[in-house]
Amino acid sequence: MRFILLVFINAFAVGLAIACVNFYFQHSWQYFLITFAISFTVSFIAFYYLFQRYIYNKMRLIYKLIHNLKLGKDLKEALGDKLSDDPINDLEQQVKDWAREKKKEIDTLKEQEKFRREFLANISHEFKTPLFAIQGYIDALHDGMMQEDPQMAAQFLSKASQNLDRLTFLIKDLDEISKLESGQIPINYQKFDLVVLVREVLEAMEDKAAVHGISLVFKDKYQSQTMVSADREKIRQVLVNLVSNSIKYGKERGQTDLRIYELFETVLVEVTDDGIGIEEKNLPRVFERFYRTDKSRSRKIGGSGLGLSIVKHIIEAHQQTVNVRSTEGVGTTFAFTLEKVKPVM
Structure with a gap:
């Protein structure tokens, strides 16, 4: 693993530096090797603990959280339980993928919001047109047209009936689409x-x-x-x-x-x-x-x-x-x- 290699390189550098300092003062290869072995071992353990606890585990948690957001699973079920040999690049790729997916979702939501506004405007217009027409005909009849001009009153009643039919067809079609979308209407093959x-x-x-x-x-x-x-x-x-x-x-x-x-x-x-x-x-x-x-x-x-x-x-x-x-x-x-x-x- 690159993680172990990274810890090894850092521990080796620290051990070598301390051993060189000791050799400068002692002028003994024996002390040099002993100092290098001790300092390398202590440094390796210390770096491994620090990297594991404060860096690697934090990266693992971020990795798992991203998968949790992407897949909608619990953390224990997330696919981030195993990181690759290069956890930094791995995490970077996951963040990029996650950001790309979120952008697509946002774009989709914007399109849906635009469609929703247009749909509400359209359905409002479709309902208002016949309703206002019916209201106008009824008001005219209510104001005495039945007695004043029975023939015109009959025409108004006919037009009001036509607009009611239009509303009925509209509501029926909306109900059918809603049922088709929800799967409530079965397909009888x-x-x-x-x-x-x-x-x-x-x-x-x-x-x-x-x-x-x-x-x-x-x-x-x-x-x-x-x-x-x-x-x-x-x-x-x-x-x-x-x-x-x-x-x-x-x-x-x-x-x-x-x-x-x-x-x-x-x-x-x-x-x-x-x-x-x-x-x-x-x-x-x-x-x-x-x-x-x-x-x-x-x-x-x-x-x-x-x-x-x-x-x-x-x-x-x-x-x-x-x-x-x-x-x-x-x-x-x-x-x-x-x-x-x-x-x-």
């Missing part, structure tokens, strides 16, 4: 034909797409079965949210394409529109709750702003991946994978 599910979703969305003049295209080549293992109803929700999103942001009289690609162990599903697209800088954030790339247009279109976040949580709960690619003015493609069921031979 079953084997089903993905092609059949896609066709069901497109048929259900045809009327909504027709209002915007958008064609939903699923090529005729997808006739054979594509069996997957997943929660059928949750994947239906994923498809509905993605198709609905493509209709909202698609081009008038445009087109939404759904494609299925069978890979080795997974099935890739793509939903592509030919709409306004998304700026590259905004792509990493499209799955965040309430994040909207075009806020002014998004408010007019409606929705809770949670659809894509729900998509992400559902797919990740299946231990699969979801991603997006987009080009401004060309369109956007959302893609996700599902576990493929191999056909029985």
